[in-house]
């Protein structure tokens with residue numbers, strides 16, 4: 720289950736890649752624009768500001784997220800079941816495809832289905848080898864839930880570029896350095912991860928085991944990401960791909 724309030728804890732840091740991604744989309748007057756895995760829809764709203772004449776819609780599999788979305792064309796749905804309509808000119812998907820097994824095959828089929836002049840833009844985290852995720856897998860294994868901590872559900876930019884051969888591809892990676900303030904008892908990287916990567920672990924543990932897991936992972940994160948000058952430096956690699964048809 721997604722908790723919109725927990726996910727929004729680091730809203731500024733999480734929204735920046737969305738704007739960096741959309742800035743590389745050159746569509747001028749698209750007919751329909753879709754945001755796949757739109758979450759609670761705030762960022763989808765900025766697409767309507769950029770393309771005021773477009774029909775902008777958002778799809779997300781979480782009813783909790785969609786319930787928080789304001790006015791607009793938002794619906795609960797699975798990315799895996801989605802296909803572009805005949806007037807879909809722009810597909811945006813930000814920080815969602817890492818949750819969708821087989822998304823590479825879907826990207827290829829969307830690129831094949833988009834009309835000439837169409838755009839496909841995606842961003843996924845590329846930090847599965849970072850200490851945060853290595854420690855998550857380590858502690859999850861010790862708590863008997865290693866199977867829910869995924870190794871590396873995404874590819875490198877060059878792999879996505881090869882996958883989308885035949886389109887004009889702009890693929891890159893950026894490592895953001897988030898300076899997370901130390902403002903509570905919990906380590907800030909633990910608080911960050913609770914909004915996303917820790918959700919499956921939490922769902923797999925009973926409340927007492929989850930409290931122990933949290934304390935154990937928090938201690939190891941504090942060693943890997945020490946606090947200094949009132950914050951913790953948290954490097955976060957992200958992978959971007961924009962294809963125009």
Ligand SMILES: C[S@@+](CC[C@H](N)C(=O)[O-])C[C@H]1O[C@@H](n2cnc3c(N)ncnc32)[C@H](O)[C@@H]1O
Nearest residue numbers: 756757758779780781784797798813814815818
């Ligand atoms: C990290 S949030 C990103 C939300 C939003 N795109 C943003 O940038 O703030 C990931 C979202 O993907 C959604 N999601 C995960 N798997 C999905 C699927 N198979 N179909 C639709 N949405 C999915 C989740 O419900 C969640 O809202």
